[in-house]
Each structure stands twice: as structure tokens, then as C-alpha cells.
Amino acid sequence: MEGLLVSSKPKIKELLVESACEHNKGHKKGPCNTPTPGATTGGCALDGAQIALFPFADAAHLIHGPMSCVGGAWETRLTPTSWPGRDLTQTGFATDINTNDVVFSGEKKLAEAIDHVITHYAPEAVFVYSTCVTALTGDDIDAVCRQGSERHGTPCVPVHAPGFVGAKNLGSRIAGEAVLRHLIGTKEPEDTTPFDINLIGEHNNTGELWRYRHLLEELGIRVRSTFSGDGRIASIRTAHRAKLNVIVCAKSLISMTRKMEEQYGIPWISCSFYGMTDTSNSILAIAEALGDADLIARTRALIAREEARLEEKLIPYRAVFAGKKAVLNTGGNKSWSIASALQDLGIEVVATSVRKSTEADKAKARQYLGEDAILMTSPASQQAQVIDDTGAHLLLAGGRSLYTAIKKRIAFTDVNQEKKKSYGGYDGLLVLAEDLKNSLQNPVFELVDRKAPWQK
């Protein structure tokens, strides 16, 4: 009977109660967040699916819905590619449905849109994203995609992540599900090595992948495919032949790696490439997971070389950062991964936010920061007091917290994804060091909120 159910729609409930997800352990309230009306921030499932898949620059990304779903969002993903063809990550495709499509179905329009995209842009695949409106009107995007694939011989992949099914994390999982179901395992690689890995959840934001990929390659570790930073459709189709899945800073894609372990026997490990310590630990963890004694030895040597090189370049910064204290207000695994990078620079992290962190993240934050550090559960209201109590010199947070820093007259650095620079890998630490130095030495934070001449 199972085979008769042809819909590629993932079972949302299953994805929500992902057994490997830390959020689902010890929670009475139920699985990953249900949004509260009038008190919700953050993107929807469609946003998450776009974040997860848009880095595939050789695939077209066609949003089947109205303009809100992509109008302000296309060409905003800072995920560069080395794909020599037209960069489709930065190309917006939308069916821009109108009243007619709502009443009489938008399937024909979608089919024609797929024809247009394939004829004019020759993508390696077309991801077709349903949206709230077209999900509600019941457009059968599975059928339209199937027919499109048959008509053109180009995989058309339905992505069932309409915004109303949940938040970004869920959309990211759904994207993983779509790739797992429609692309992975659809092609055999020409050759394999014992050291083939997939990087899952590495989106190459601001080029972060490029900060460490060459080091893996130097060791003979081959990145067979990425999901999805600087990704290629042809490579992800062969991902089932990798020896190891490396999940990079992305809890949301655990479903994908767990299923790949079940289906293809690929083990997985979780890594972070923020800061020197984490980058070293991660590269070593990959080598150890691949289990080759020679590889491990060579990896240790490479790490020693890179750390020595970096330490030397950091010398001028040490004096600037000596005795400096920072308060960190950011979400999820960043609560400890950025903390680790700051510690590498010799900055004491006196507080971090654990508002959106899992229990494991909280434990890790405690472990990295030590017993005296403050783990803020409500950073927006806490951080001003924390800055006073700790005498912090620097606040790293999202733009909304800027005013707190100005009020407290301490330096501020925006840690959010809008940042245009990569802080990943060994060399990223130098970029972070330079940015923090500039923040600490910038007079603006001290100056801007000074009293006006007419204020007493």
C-alpha cells in the first residue's frame, strides 16, 4: 500500500519530532516551536527552505506563490559559488500568482514557468517551492514537477515548505527531505576514495566553506558533495557514496544525516569551524571518523602548522585584546561557537545568550565559558545589567542591541548573518580580530550619545 502513496510531501509531524534533535528531549510542551500569534519573530518554513537550497547556484529556484514570498528576499543570500555558469542563487524566479490562479489553479502557469526556466537558463535542476496560497488552493506541484522532469529530462524537485507549516528550521529539514528523496542516490560517481565526505548544512555563507575546504583537500579528504554551499546538483546526486557525513552548525539537518545513515550506512559527525580551537577539533574529528592512522597523523601535523601560522599573525592583536571582556548575545550554537573564537583571541567572554539554545548547547556554553560566566535566558532585558555588573568592553549581538551598547558606551559588533565577511576557519579568525579591534578602537560608541549643547 505504501507504494501507492506517491506524494512526495514529507510527513511534517515526523520531521517535527525528529528523534535526533536536542530540542525534543525533555520538553513537555511538544516539539520544535509552534509560533505564538502576535509574539513571533523569525522566518517561516519557506524562508528556511530557501536558505537551505538557494546556495545550489546551478539549480533554478522557482517560488510558486505571490510576491511576498520572494519579492524582497531574492539576491539577498550571501552564499558565493565557484559555479562557472550563471549564478542562479542570485536569480529570482516566481510565478507571481494572481486572483485567476487562486480561483482556477496555478498548475498550468507553473508548468509553463518551468518550461521558461529550463529553456532560457538550462539549470541542472529546478527546485519548485510551494507556498501557503498554492498549498491551500491545492496545486499539485508533485505532478507538475514529475511532468516537467519527463518533458525536459532535468530533475524538477518539489519542495513542500509552505510558510504556515512552521519556522525556518522545519523548512530547512523539509529541503533536506526533498533532496534526499529526489536527488541523492540518483547518479553513481565516476570514482570514489576512502576519504569522501559530504558537508551537510554548510551553506558557504560569506564564503566560510572556502576558509577550510582547501585544508581538507590538502589532507586528501575529498568533499564529494555539499548541502549546499558552493554545491552542485551533479555532486549531491552521488552523495550516497560518501564515507562520512559532516554536519556543520545546523541542528535542523539532523533528520537528513540520520536517514542517510539508515538508508546508506553513512555515519555522521557534527562540526563547527568557528575559531581556531573549533576548526582544529573539527578537522581532527573528521580524520578520526574516517579512521585512518596515517591521515590522523598528517592531520595533527597540519593543525600544528596552521595554529602556529595563525598564532604569529595574531601577535599584534594580543595586546589590544588583553584584559578585554565581551558579552555575547546571539542564538543557538553561536552561543558557544563564537565564544570559542573570542577566547582564541584572548577575550574573556563573561556572558552569552542561551535563549534559543538546546540543553546540549547550554551545557557546551557552560563548559566553554566556565562557572563564573552568565548564561542569559532573556538577553534583551538582561544584557544592560550584565554589562554593568561585569564591566564588559564589548557587546557582540544583532543590530537591535546596538542602542544598549551606545547607552553603556561600549564597543559593538554585529554578529548577525547580514554581515558580509566570513569569520570561519583559521583565517576567518584574523578577520574577526580585525573587526573587533576596529570596534574597540572606534570612538563612535563613546561619542555618539553625548549630551547635546542644550541638554543639562
Place this chain on the structure above:
Amino acid sequence: MAEVRRKTGKPLQVNPHKLSQPMGATLAFLGVDRCMPLMHGAQGCASFTKVMFTRHFCEPIALQTTAVTDVTAVLDGGDYSITESIKNIGDKVCPALIGVHTTGLTETKGDDLRGVASKIEAPLVYVNTPDYQGGLESGWTLTVQALIEQLTEPCERTDARKVVLVPHVSMQPIEVEKLREFIEAFGFEVVAVPDLSSSLDNHLGEKQASLSGGGVTVAELEGLADAGAVVTVGASVKPVGATLQKKNPAIRHRHFDHVSGLVGTDELVAWLLETSARDTPPAVVERWRKRLQDAMLDSHFSIGQTRFLLVAEPDHLAAMAASLREVGGKVALAIATVDSPVLGDIEADRVIVGDLEDAEQLRDDYDIIIGNFHTEALAHRVGKRAVMRGFPNYEEIGSALKNDVLYEGGAYFLFDIANAAERMRESEVHHARERIKQQGAAA
């Protein structure tokens, strides 16, 4: 006049510059003081909108969502999610107004917004803005109409000194302020509806956008109907004149398609002189007119030899095209987001409703592009130069303080464009000379 194509004729948008109707509604509500715009849709509808305006204005944006889920989409007619939202918003802040606006999702499922609104006691204005209809301009206009219809108290007397100003959506905050002050300089009291000039004008405020800070107040909205005149600027907001006249038929309505360039501003000044019964304008107005005249002569040589592609909302196209035409700029192609009655009046060789794929295909027609930040990448692809105007602009800071209107802004606009055209030609000359040098070296 121009050849106009009002339909795209394609099954999709490729590299769209069109923005949605709920986005226009959000922006309009942000021009009301201490307002919480509440988008009735999935959380992403509000999130995408919030991110866009946050990045454009470089300011935190107040916006909440009813966070409709797949479950509430089926089981709820909007009663639960809207009332629950208002309760939750009230737990944290005390808005002077909640601006409920719908999306494609909630319009498709057919929520009875009016019915829900009638049961709510909090100060609220509602507007239906499905995103499968209209665009940024219509969302803005529908919201302004809703504010007046639902808040403004009918009145029978008029105050000849009071003017209600309704700007179109593409006018940046500083432009609204300049226009308001311009009219005030003729002795009028002006209420701008909406008024982004005090809410999203890039000022350092104490509050971090828990509510909109600045803008027209609810009390001012309630008392609009004693105005002597309503001035609408932009074809998209023209219907607002009649909306206000329903509250008081004695209000005079004066419409301008734009207030850009010499002629456009002259028309406004002529009306202001007549209405204020003055013979001469304030000295500063005269001075700026002379500066614009000079700017026109200084820029005509450069702009007069340049072919333009304009990419914008219809009212913005009309304004920019008029300014450029006055100094001989050849507007070869104007690409509008949506259809509008004003398209037929735009001073361009060709006007189409379309996207940036169209712009790319017609690359041989133009030299300089004026449009939102997406035209920057377009310019790179087609080897042209772009000047950033319109929503959204993520590439540059200071968009909110960019002034293109009236005599003053008109001069700045011409300088910006002429300088961009000159830099483009300089760079062409430079490349040509480099080629000649290389050929010389090779020979």
C-alpha cells in the same frame, strides 16, 4: 506618447522588482505614530517584509504577525489568531493603533476581517491586502483609505489653513518632510498621511521599534476632515481625495501626478500661491528654483546625451522620467512593477510592466539604469552603470534621507544622475585609451 505594454505575457517573473500589497500596507501603518502593524498571515509574510524594510531603512521595524499555521488556516476564521495576537501584543506594549492587514493566505481561506474587527475593543484599523493582487502602491493606498474610512470623524466645517498631504509610497521619508515643510512655508498647517518623515527618517531614537515611533497621530487622523484641502501626490493615491471628501464634501481635492522637476514643482507652487492668496513664494523657494534652473543647465549636456532605463513603481517612474526629460534625458525604457493609469503619461519611448529579465533582453536600448538595488547586479551583467533608487536598497545606506523632489531635491537628483553618466563615459574613454595603448605596445 509612449508605447505601453500593460501585461507581462510571461508565466512567471524572472528577477522581479515587484513588491507585494501587504508590504505596502505595512509601510503605510509605519507612518502612524505608536502603531503596531499586524500582518494576518503566516509568520514568513511578516518576516520577509520586516527584513526588507529593516535592511532598506537600516532601522528596526515594528511589525507583528498573526502566525497562521496549517492548523489554524483550516480551523480558524481569523477570530482566534487575530484576537490572540492583539492580546499578546498588549501584554508587551500599548499601541495607539493596531493595523491589521491580510495576505494571500488569509484571503484565500476567506477570513471575515470586518466581522472579527467589529468584535475587538483595542484601537484597530483593518484592510484587505491579498498579495496575489496589486502591489506596493495599492497596498499603501488601500491602507490610507482604511485609516480615513475607519478613523476620521465626519465634519462639516473646514479650516482653510489646513492641508492634508497624501504622498505616494515611493517617496522616501525626507521627501515627505521636504514637501510638508514646502507647503507649510506658504502659511498652511500640513498633516501628512501617512507620515514616514518622523518615523523612518534614520534618527537615533530611544525605543528599539517596539512600536513605530513618529508619524501621524491617531488624534490627527480622527480630526482630518476639517481640512480645507487634500493634496494627493502620485496617481496611485489619487482615490484618497474622494475617500476624505466622503467625510466632508467641502474639502477641496488637488491632485499632482508628481512634484518633481521644474514644471512639476511650478504647478504645485502655482496652486499654493493661488490657494494662499500670496503673490510671491517664500524667499527660500525662489532661491531653490534658481538653483534648480542652474542645475538643469549644468547637467543638460551630460544627461541630454544619455539613454535611460528606469525600473520602479509607476508613480516613481512618472516623477523621475519628468525630471530627466526636462534636461533632454532620453528615457528609452521604463519598467513598471504593476499596471497603473499613469503609465500612459510617462515621458518615455517605451513603458512596460515587467521584470529585470526584460531589462536584460533590451540591454541595447539604454546606458544608465535607475532602479532598486537589484539593478546593480543587472548593470554588472549588461555592462552599464546603475544609480540606486526605490525599494529595496540594500546596497547603500542613507536611502531615507535621499531627496529627489521639488526644486531642491530636483537639483540633487540631476547632479547624481549627471555625475553617474559622466563617470560612465570617463570609464569608457579610459578603457578605449588603454586598448589603443596596448595595440601600440603590441605593434
